[in-house]
Amino acid sequence: MDRIFFDNSATTRIDDRVLEAMLPFYRTKYGNPSSIHSFGEEAREGMVQARERAAFAIGASPEEIFFTSGGTEANNIALQGFAFANRKKGKHIITSMVEHHAILHTCEFLGTQGFDITYLPVDGVGAVDPDAVRSALRDDTILVSIMTANNEIGTVQPFREIGRMAHEMGVAFHTDAVQAITKVPIDVSEDHIDLLSMSAHKFHGPKGVGALYVRKGLPIRPLTYGGGQERNLRPSTENVPGIVGLGEAIHLGMREMEASVRSMLNVREHIIEGTMNVISGAFLNGARQRRLCNNANFRFDGVEGEAMVLDLDFHGIATSTGSACSARSTETSHVMRAIGLTPDQARGALRVSLSKFSTMEEADRFTKAIETTVKRLRSLAPPVPRTNGKEG
Numbered sequence: 001m002d003r004i005f006f007d008n009s010a011t012t013r014i015d016d017r018v019l020e021a022m023l024p025f026y027r028t029k030y031g032n033p034s035s036i037h038s039f040g041e042e043a044r045e046g047m048v049q050a051r052e053r054a055a056f057a058i059g060a061s062p063e064e065i066f067f068t069s070g071g072t073e074a075n076n077i078a079l080q081g082f083a084f085a086n087r088k089k090g091k092h093i094i095t096s097m098v099e100h101h102a103i104l105h106t107c108e109f110l111g112t113q114g115f116d117i118t119y120l121p122v123d124g125v126g127a128v129d130p131d132a133v134r135s136a137l138r139d140d141t142i143l144v145s146i147m148t149a150n151n152e153i154g155t156v157q158p159f160r161e162i163g164r165m166a167h168e169m170g171v172a173f174h175t176d177a178v179q180a181i182t183k184v185p186i187d188v189s190e191d192h193i194d195l196l197s198m199s200a201h202k203f204h205g206p207k208g209v210g211a212l213y214v215r216k217g218l219p220i221r222p223l224t225y226g227g228g229q230e231r232n233l234r235p236s237t238e239n240v241p242g243i244v245g246l247g248e249a250i251h252l253g254m255r256e257m258e259a260s261v262r263s264m265l266n267v268r269e270h271i272i273e274g275t276m277n278v279i280s281g282a283f284l285n286g287a288r289q290r291r292l293c294n295n296a297n298f299r300f301d302g303v304e305g306e307a308m309v310l311d312l313d314f315h316g317i318a319t320s321t322g323s324a325c326s327a328r329s330t331e332t333s334h335v336m337r338a339i340g341l342t343p344d345q346a347r348g349a350l351r352v353s354l355s356k357f358s359t360m361e362e363a364d365r366f367t368k369a370i371e372t373t374v375k376r377l378r379s380l381a382p383p384v385p386r387t388n389g390k391e392g
Contacts, residue, residue, distance in 0.1 A: 003316045004362045008294060009151055009179060009353035010320055014245070015204040021248040022206065025241040033238055034229065043240045050247025054211050057254045058177075058196060059187035066212045066230045067243050071178040071199035072102040074212035077234065078174045078195040079106045081220040082143055083115055086172075090140030091115045096128045096157075097338040099147055100176055104334070107145075116140075125287040126155040126339050133162050137169050144173050148180035152322045152335040152351060153286030154295025156184060163192030172218065178202050178210075182253030183261060183293055194218055198250075200242065204355070205249030209242030260356040264293040267358050272296050274367035279374050285339065285349060294354040299341070303377045305349045308370070311377065315369040320351045 031039025051062045068074045144166045149156045166173040174195035182203040196213040226235030281301030305321035336346035
């Protein structure tokens with residue numbers, strides 16, 4: 001039985017073309033890019049091209065792109081680096097209650113360093129109200145950090161409106177775009193973005209490499225110190241093969257974005273309709289329309305998400321209950337709590353996340369398997385009251 005990977009919000013399969021682009025930088029072009037000989041020059045050229053490609057994808061300039069070890073480090077540099085560099089201007093930061101833990105835990109740390117953090121609530125589908133951002137802005141606000149799209153329920157935030165609002169007040173805007181790159185069009189100038197985080201393994205690149213966009217002239221300081229790489233913002237010998245892989249993956253992702261998004265939307269809708277039509281007591285978490293093309297997050301009355309993940313894995317289908325970063329946690333998802341679900345409802349979440357390689361045949365296998373799984377698990381559990389509605 002061929003296995004199906006429907007956990008692409010956690011990570012994606014590396015594109016074969018990306019791997020091929022990386023291999024020479026392991027085998028023949030393996031020099032240190034800081035070296036002045038030809039081996040170093042070859043490595044440096046690979047990084048230059050990757051930087052240009054990452055910049056082009058979001059409407060930035062190459063000198064505004066800094067390579068990191070992934071989205072988490074990019075988020076930490078963005079928040080900590082900006083906060084500490086600008087603390088004389090103010091100590092107030094605005095974020096939301098549904099951010100990735102890389103943002104929330106960094107904000108918690110900044111709270112211990114004298115910064116005042118406002119955590120904005122969201123509505124029943126996980127969206128931040130731009131008016132709530134406006135109301136939260138203060139004279140001492142220095143940064144607003146709202147994700148482009150949620151990693152669990154797929155809701156795309158009104159990030160453009162929030163960025164414009166922040167700029168009208170002279171406040172910097174950061175967005176965690178890890179889930180959105182190559183799926184949601186982004187232009188850092190038109191969208192009023194000052195800082196943006198991305199991670200290659202979310203768009204068919206390698207793990208362990210990401211990038212941070214920093215608007216030219218924005219005051220920011222490093223978290224670590226060393227040999228001066230990445231213009232001193234992220235010093236360390238660069239992961240050249242990984243950086244080349246990020247560049248190739250984002251290049252392919254942007255070039256093929258229209259067709260890939262259309263394909264994922266079709267498969268996603270097939271899964272949502274097939275699942276909701278055949279299973280009673282099935283609900284969709286998150287926005288119905290304004291959501292990532294590859295995300296479907298369900299909950300089912302009387303069934304726990306973890307049990308569904310394990311049962312579906314028996315059928316050869318990989319899914320998840322939420323963020324892979326907290327998959328082994330016993331706590332209910334902070335995102336599910338924020339959209340108003342009870343603990344029991346939150347524990348019944350199942351995230352199905354697709355990639356450009358996902359097919360209709362795989363979707364059909366999933367809908368058949370989830371019907372069997374839910375029926376079997378419900379037969380083993382005591383009856384529970386059923387809720388009404390199809391969304392939220």
